[in-house]
Amino acid sequence: MVDEELVQLLTPEGQRVEHPDYTSTLSNEKIFSMYRDMVIIRRLCNESTSLQRQGQLALWAPIQGQEAAQIGAGRALQPMDFTFPTYREHGIAWSRGVPPANMLRLFRAVSNGGWDPYTYRHSVPAIVLGNQVLNAVGYAMGIQRDGAEEAAMTFFGDGASSQGDVLEGFVWAASFNAPVVFFCQNNQWGISTPMSTQSKVPLYRRARGFGFPGIRVDGNDLLAVYEVARTALENARAGGGPTLIEAYTYRMGAHTTSDDPTRYRVEAEVEVWKHRDPIERVKALLVREAKTTQAEFDAIDAEAEEFALQLRADVLAMGRPDPITMFDNVYAEGHPLIEEGRREMVELGISGGAH
Amino acid sequence: MVDEELVQLLTPEGQRVEHPDYTSTLSNEKIFSMYRDMVIIRRLCNESTSLQRQGQLALWAPIQGQEAAQIGAGRALQPMDFTFPTYREHGIAWSRGVPPANMLRLFRAVSNGGWDPYTYRHSVPAIVLGNQVLNAVGYAMGIQRDGAEEAAMTFFGDGASSQGDVLEGFVWAASFNAPVVFFCQNNQWGISTPMSTQSKVPLYRRARGFGFPGIRVDGNDLLAVYEVARTALENARAGGGPTLIEAYTYRMGAHTTSDDPTRYRVEAEVEVWKHRDPIERVKALLVREAKTTQAEFDAIDAEAEEFALQLRADVLAMGRPDPITMFDNVYAEGHPLIEEGRREMVELGISGGAH
Amino acid sequence: MATVTMTMAKALNEGLRRAMEKNSKVLIMGEDVGKLGGVFRITDGLQKDFGPDRVVDAPLAESAIVGTAVGLAIRGYRTVCEMQFDGFVYPAFDQIVSQVAKLRKRSEGAYTMGLVIRLPFQGGIGAIEHHSESPEALFAHTGGLKVMACSTPNDAYWMIQQAIESDDPVIFCEPKSRYWEKGEVDLDAAPAGLFDAAVRRPGTDITVAGYGSTMKTILRAAETAAGEGVSLEVIDLRGLSPVDTAALVDSVTKTGRLIVVQEAPVHASIGASIVADVTHRCFYSMRAPGLVVGGYHIPYPPTRIEEDYRPTVDRILDAVDRVMEFD
Amino acid sequence: MATVTMTMAKALNEGLRRAMEKNSKVLIMGEDVGKLGGVFRITDGLQKDFGPDRVVDAPLAESAIVGTAVGLAIRGYRTVCEMQFDGFVYPAFDQIVSQVAKLRKRSEGAYTMGLVIRLPFQGGIGAIEHHSESPEALFAHTGGLKVMACSTPNDAYWMIQQAIESDDPVIFCEPKSRYWEKGEVDLDAAPAGLFDAAVRRPGTDITVAGYGSTMKTILRAAETAAGEGVSLEVIDLRGLSPVDTAALVDSVTKTGRLIVVQEAPVHASIGASIVADVTHRCFYSMRAPGLVVGGYHIPYPPTRIEEDYRPTVDRILDAVDRVMEFD
Ligand SMILES: Cc1ncc(C[n+]2csc(CCOP(=O)(O)OP(=O)(O)O)c2C)c(N)n1
Ligand SMILES: Cc1ncc(C[n+]2csc(CCOP(=O)(O)OP(=O)(O)O)c2C)c(N)n1
Ligand SMILES: [Mg+2]
Ligand SMILES: [Mg+2]
Secondary structure: OOOOOEEOOEOOOOOEOOOOOOOOOOOHHHHHHHHHHHHHHHHHHHHHHHHHHOOOOOOOOOOOOOHHHHHHHHHHOOOOOEEEOOOOOHHHHHHHOOOHHHHOOOOOOOOOOOOOHHHHOEOOOOOOOOHHHHHHHHHHHHHHHHOOOOOEEEEEEOOHHHOHHHHHHHHHHHHHOOOEEEEEEEOOEEOOEEHHHHOOOOHHHHHHHHOOOEEEEEOOOHHHHHHHHHHHHHHHHOOOOOEEEEEEOOOOOOOOOOOOHHHOOOHHHHHHHHOOOHHHHHHHHHHHHHOOOHHHHHHHHHHHHHHHHHHHHHHHOOOOOOHHHHHOOOOOOOOHHHHHHHHHHHHOOOOOOOO | OOOOOEEOOEOOOOOEOOOOOOOOOOOHHHHHHHHHHHHHHHHHHHHHHHHHHOOOOOOOOOOOOOHHHHHHHHHHOOOOOEEEOOOOOHHHHHHHOOOHHHHOOOOOOOOOOOOOHHHHOEOOOOOOOOHHHHHHHHHHHHHHHHOOOOOEEEEEEOOHHHOHHHHHHHHHHHHHOOOEEEEEEEOOEEOOEEHHHHOOOOHHHHHHHHOOOEEEEEOOOHHHHHHHHHHHHHHHHOOOOOEEEEEEOOOOOOOOOOOOHHHOOOHHHHHHHHOOOHHHHHHHHHHHHHOOOHHHHHHHHHHHHHHHHHHHHHHHOOOOOOHHHHHOOOOOOOOHHHHHHHHHHHHOOOOOOOO | OOEEEEEHHHHHHHHHHHHHHHOOOEEEEEOOOOOOOOOOOOOOOHHHHHOOOOEEEOOOOHHHHHHHHHHHHHOOOEEEEEOOOHHHOHHHHHHHHHHHOOHHHHOOOOOOOOEEEEEEEOOOOOOOOOOOOOOHHHHHOOOOOEEEEOOOHHHHHHHHHHHHHOOOOEEEEEEHHHOOOEEEEEOOOOOOOOOOOEEEEOOOOEEEEEOOOHHHHHHHHHHHHHHOOOOEEEEEOOEEEOOOHHHHHHHHHHHOOEEEEEEEEOOOOHHHHHHHHHHHHOHHHOOOOOEEEEEOOOOOOOHHHHHHOOOOHHHHHHHHHHHHHOO | OOEEEEEHHHHHHHHHHHHHHHOOOEEEEEOOOOOOOOOOOOOOOHHHHHOOOOEEEOOOOHHHHHHHHHHHHHOOOEEEEEOOOHHHOHHHHHHHHHHHOOHHHHOOOOOOOOEEEEEEEOOOOOOOOOOOOOOHHHHHOOOOOEEEEOOOHHHHHHHHHHHHHOOOOEEEEEEHHHOOOEEEEEOOOOOOOOOOOEEEEOOOOEEEEEOOOHHHHHHHHHHHHHHOOOOEEEEEOOEEEOOOHHHHHHHHHHHOOEEEEEEEEOOOOHHHHHHHHHHHHOHHHOOOOOEEEEEOOOOOOOHHHHHHOOOOHHHHHHHHHHHHHOO
């Protein structure tokens, strides 16, 4: 994976490397706390997968392998920035402070969203590939009009990079010099579609043709992702315009719990990427440089177990919503057809009504 | 206009210039015949504009200033290639052999198309910006499947370059290595929207980020356009994949006869471009190199006048279609609602029926 | 009461201006809306007065116009998106249906999708293809959106302001063929609520409802029908989602007969839906089946023959005859 | 007569296979249709047997899937486009409405838009948002398109082949919740014409029409109603544009009552349109107003409560009661 185009600050073996443009600014404490985030988020994914297997979730979209990409980017954000995720940004959501159980409301099929986007300054999931990218650019145009020093950051995958909405987002961000960072997690697959179907050349290069910088970063390298994201965000906040970041990473698991990757990819590929595990390399660094002890690592694992228990309890406590709530929040100012639906539901005895 | 990025073989003054990659292969005879095309097509535009002013056309979209771009590209095509135009490709249509009166059927509002696309291997006009680009890529995928040595060529403007369909067309052409040439006439304006709103960097550069070559050619230079288009088409036919050609040109007239460009652009800009007139520079070349005589030029002007008279006569002869024809060609295999509509129209006495 | 005579185009322009003056969060975004003032000049002069940050000339991409307006709404702005013509709204269809219509629900009420999509719709201007369509049913079918159509300068002036003030997303349909017709505009008071229907002519025999361009045609037909002894009650729907069903039921309870006139084709349309709904509510009053006089089930024809596609006075009178025959 | 029992998913797979065998110009294009066989495995094994040039794994862009299929149609190919889910068809909406529906007309008959857009539609699988929608009305409203829905494995097997053979563009709606239900497939002869309705259960009191997923629900309701002494005639519409109006008129002339059941919301829908049209044609036979039992006017709800959104046996029986009360 020696690649001139790839920004890397930490090798898969956990060795620091130099880069002409980027230097890690993270303290050992911060790295340790980000390590903790990654462990917990991985645990969240494992627990969610088993909850799904046990019929407690309708679906789960795991992020094993992408923890560094998400925690690195998530921690680079400032509180007032605003993020526009897909369905797979659990690490970003975590960084924004979204309570983990809320992340699972979508997957338990009790909500189409899950949290209050303004509280966490993290938008609700966008499932239609690419939609959120234009929304983020528009939000960034709002930041400009407010004269605020904030940035919008939006997430999408290698597959979504082919959608017109993403590409129009590039046109608009360039045209208006909008304070937005496009964060593409190239995890090599869009369900069964390999990266090579979307593009024969590295994705980050696309940005230049639209008139703004594109950077490919080792998405499994926490330190590099953090610095690249931080720099791009600072540049955006300072009026420097958009950046496309391609985080070169890998989806270690299935697309979702409904998917069967054995049908389309070879195990050897997964094996190769196991050696580039984003958590292991930070651990190696911490052991060597910060002298983090086994006890300290164990404490985090224990915390992750606690966390998982709590998550499970929270999920199991989420009951079936009263069906009448389906009429809530469709319109701000009501609509007779909504009233009619509510009335019918009460008359049919499906709900007691008022909610 | 000295610009390293711009392929030019003939200066605005009609002087030949060298280019490392392209050399003119056109004989004097062919240049003269292309000169004739440009003169006639300009005359077509003038006549159509006056027909519109006289209430004989609903609308007209002129191409004054873009004659070299269109005749250069049009003549570079082989008979079996297939072209996908917008509403402004009169010079391409002419090159494909579409009878001029047919081009005006759309603008006389007696047809939504105008000609048989298979006869001329030139598709019907696409008005929704960008749609035709994807259609062309699909057609090119068909060429591949047939193993034919043909190419598709599609046309769009600087404004349309911002549409998702155009950009998705780039993704697909690259992914499938489709034999398609994207010919963008950057005439600096999309109605009142200046080029700078669509992109801060030259449009041709966009292609590279998608993984195929982009070239900017002086769109007012017949010789350069011809060579650049010919080379791209040959490359496509030979399996070399797509090319984006940006023909850097100028819309000398209004967007359409409904437009009033004085509201948004200064006359000085038009003046500058008058000095780059695509017809005048070829004329200068012909005078100097081919010793074309004034009598020869006069003969073409006379031919153009004849042509305009005939065009006018043909247009005036186009009567109002029988309203019942609106039900024709909606479905290949019929539809009861079509039958019902026809019946109603006959019952109302609007049409005698059967068509 | 300050009333001024102006065209619908001018009324919209004045309405937009007033909305922008009242609320600095109101933006306009679209193709050619700035210096050109839009191809119909509806935004004429607004960029000059409010600046290019509030009247935004967009790159040419409708999905992006709506998609960024969604982001601006999340940021607290209210964007009036201009679609240049009805036939160019489809590239934005996904953003409208998947985001505009659903984000309030998805965010459980956190997001207010305060945006307006202006749609110069219907035919009658002799344009080329894609410039004369009536896609309102596609939006009316979609929960989460509201849809309305103005038919007079006074309504245009007030409804556009009400639409902008509304916290729900509104597809605002403007009958482009009526832009240049003049009418009285009362600058002081709105004529009605946002989605209230208006009785344009009282009558007793048949309720004839329409919206946008067809109102004038219906009123002409009513004149002729009156001469033939048939009294039409003419209702301007104004709201297409929601529809002011109560007003229709009131009228049909009295007349026992219903015709809806629209330029849109009939299958899966608003008119057909109204007929089914009102027939249900007024079953015992119905003296004849409800009819829809609409466009045909075809792509909009070349405009040299468009007047035989759009509902004409003749076609409305023909429907009047057919309805009256049922007695 | 060779009949085989198989699921609807398998029947579609076999139908596609047969169409590809019969005509080398038939292609399949979509997201994940190759090695994965599509997320529902409808194209399972086809890429292996027909190669990646005929079963084309697409980059992820629906407008491009349909837009290139249009170009392939111009070149003489017949592409079956798979939309992964109903809620992802909207990015392709512009190509469908502006090109697929209009190119035959625009080219004055030169172009044959021989392509099929497969749409796994309706809900009932407990999915997350955008995976359970019923957008068929949007296509049925559009002249130039044809729209159909299968509800049994036998129909699935035959209708997909007929749709591919048709020279008109077909939006082919597949009730995804029924993919895994088995039925008899007659491999020798098609059960009916492409858009013919089918009487699934004869009856005398009320005509109940539906399509796709709702057929099974209706048949269950008919069973219960029979127990309560009400005889439902159950009609599977199959064609949504065109609708087999003659079959409905035949039935309603006899029953005098009509209910249409759909998952789609009611306003500007196919069901409402059918009610209006049939009421017109059968006015003197109507003993009660026609009703639509449909989805509500909301974004599809979180699926933990979707069974109270989709028409249930209870809601159909409630409509039956309401209709019978009119006598
Ligand atoms: C417009 C649209 N088309 C199809 C889908 C179905 N779909 C969901 S995820 C996915 C793959 C996305 O791949 P990528 O963008 O690489 O993101 P990843 O899932 O790898 O994170 C597809 C095709 C969708 N959600 N939206
Ligand atoms: C999708 C869509 N949006 C808007 C329009 C209206 N429109 C017609 S031409 C035009 C400008 C196009 O500019 P450009 O692509 O540069 O082509 P040019 O007209 O300069 O040849 C616009 C906005 C359209 N036809 N289609
Ligand atoms: Mg991916
Ligand atoms: Mg242009």
